[in-house]
Amino acid sequence: MSQHAVHTETLLAHSGRAQKKAGGTVNTPVYRASTLLFPTVDALRSAYGTHHTYGRHGNPTTRALESALCELEGAHGAMLTPSGLSALTCALLATLQPGDHLLMTDSVYDPTRAFCDGALKRLGVATTYYDPTIGDGIRALMRPNTKLVFVESPGSLTFEMQDIPAISQVAHEHGAWVMLDNTWGTPIHFASFRHGVDVSVHAATKYIVGHSDVLMGVILTTEALYPRIRGFYKQLGLTVSPDDAYLALRGLRTLSVRLERHQHNARQVAQWLAAQPEVEQVLYPALPDAPGHALWKRDFTGACGLFAVQLRSMAEQAVTAMLDDMRLFGMGFSWGGFESLILLTHPGNDRTAKPWQGRGPLLRLHVGLENPEDLIADLKAGFDRMRSEPSSVGTT
Ligand SMILES: *Cc1c(COP(=O)(O)O)cnc(C)c1O
Numbered sequence: 001m002s003q004h005a006v007h008t009e010t011l012l013a014h015s016g017r018a019q020k021k022a023g024g025t026v027n028t029p030v031y032r033a034s035t036l037l038f039p040t041v042d043a044l045r046s047a048y049g050t051h052h053t054y055g056r057h058g059n060p061t062t063r064a065l066e067s068a069l070c071e072l073e074g075a076h077g078a079m080l081t082p083s084g085l086s087a088l089t090c091a092l093l094a095t096l097q098p099g100d101h102l103l104m105t106d107s108v109y110d111p112t113r114a115f116c117d118g119a120l121k122r123l124g125v126a127t128t129y130y131d132p133t134i135g136d137g138i139r140a141l142m143r144p145n146t147k148l149v150f151v152e153s154p155g156s157l158t159f160e161m162q163d164i165p166a167i168s169q170v171a172h173e174h175g176a177w178v179m180l181d182n183t184w185g186t187p188i189h190f191a192s193f194r195h196g197v198d199v200s201v202h203a204a205t206k207y208i209v210g211h212s213d214v215l216m217g218v219i220l221t222t223e224a225l226y227p228r229i230r231g232f233y234k235q236l237g238l239t240v241s242p243d244d245a246y247l248a249l250r251g252l253r254t255l256s257v258r259l260e261r262h263q264h265n266a267r268q269v270a271q272w273l274a275a276q277p278e279v280e281q282v283l284y285p286a287l288p289d290a291p292g293h294a295l296w297k298r299d300f301t302g303a304c305g306l307f308a309v310q311l312r313s314m315a316e317q318a319v320t321a322m323l324d325d326m327r328l329f330g331m332g333f334s335w336g337g338f339e340s341l342i343l344l345t346h347p348g349n350d351r352t353a354k355p356w357q358g359r360g361p362l363l364r365l366h367v368g369l370e371n372p373e374d375l376i377a378d379l380k381a382g383f384d385r386m387r388s389e390p391s392s393v394g395t396t
Helices: 008-014 041-047 060-073 084-095 110-122 135-141 164-173 226-236 242-252 255-274 293-299 316-323 372-387
Strands: 077-081 101-105 126-130 146-152 177-181 199-203 217-221 279-283 306-311 341-345 362-366
Touching (some): 008 060, 008 255, 060 077, 084 110, 084 146, 084 177, 084 217, 110 126, 146 164, 316 341
Parallel strands (some): 101 126, 146 177, 177 199
Antiparallel strands (some): 077 217, 279 306, 306 362, 341 362
């Protein structure tokens, strides 16, 4: 790459293509290898200390993906893991030790919460959950042994935006690190390291892969934390297959065009939803009157296709009548693929710092790359089914 700093779209097309040895192919091929051979004792010795002595430490395909992700988000180092959750648990274990205190956002991805309440607790790490909108009020919760402040913005299911620069400043004043689940922001819409983050973790499963066919996670770090986390990652023996890395690289090439369409479609669907009488609020930070919009506008360069809809109180029957017969919206976990998804969620079960106020059903939508008119027609038919349920008005 030349000295001239190029734009994100150009990086997406050119990053991670340094390995031009294999027959001049545009793409770094799939390197399948467990064993690497060295011609001499000297050659083997000089490979010690690098990450290139054994297949578990990576191969040209995984390194191409790591280097592209570093370049896009501005990280010093990257580590690929078999799922987003394993990236989160590896990064947490690498940074925390018995006796440490962890500050965790109350709107965190639920399996991350389960790890804090399970494994981390057993290992002697204390977790305090905080209101995601706390901002620099986090100061009051810092303890002398607070090692890490974990942020996720917007939050899982409920989409609260966090003031990451304000939180990072307080954390750093207290000698704590900041770790972010940046899956919604993606490596191109939230420049985590410029906003004070020390470790940025992604479920690459979502938009990086982008096609609902691979599970993968990535940990991105600053130079200061890279040796610590890489060393621990190596001890755990985590690795991803070169085939999966190849698919993730293929997905990455179109990240900006896909996200542009996802957010275009999501805006149209969200605006239509906001006008329905059963809808109390659309929780999509990219909409001007949504909670957290000002922070999103200040810190993010774009949005994606994932948001939530808070419905007014109604019987569960009414909402299941809607969901059971959707034609285009699939019902399933995960998101970030090309296809639309819808899910009934229950954030109230998990919150401890700040109870979830919504009384009616909460729907999470992932708006895919279909034509938005067709998606709206599918939703409209769903609302009609909801309305024709006798129990749709005025209960629970
Ligand atoms: C899906 C998801 C994860 C976990 O990723 P997997 O690849 O499914 O393990 C982590 N964080 C967020 C915000 C997610 O949505």
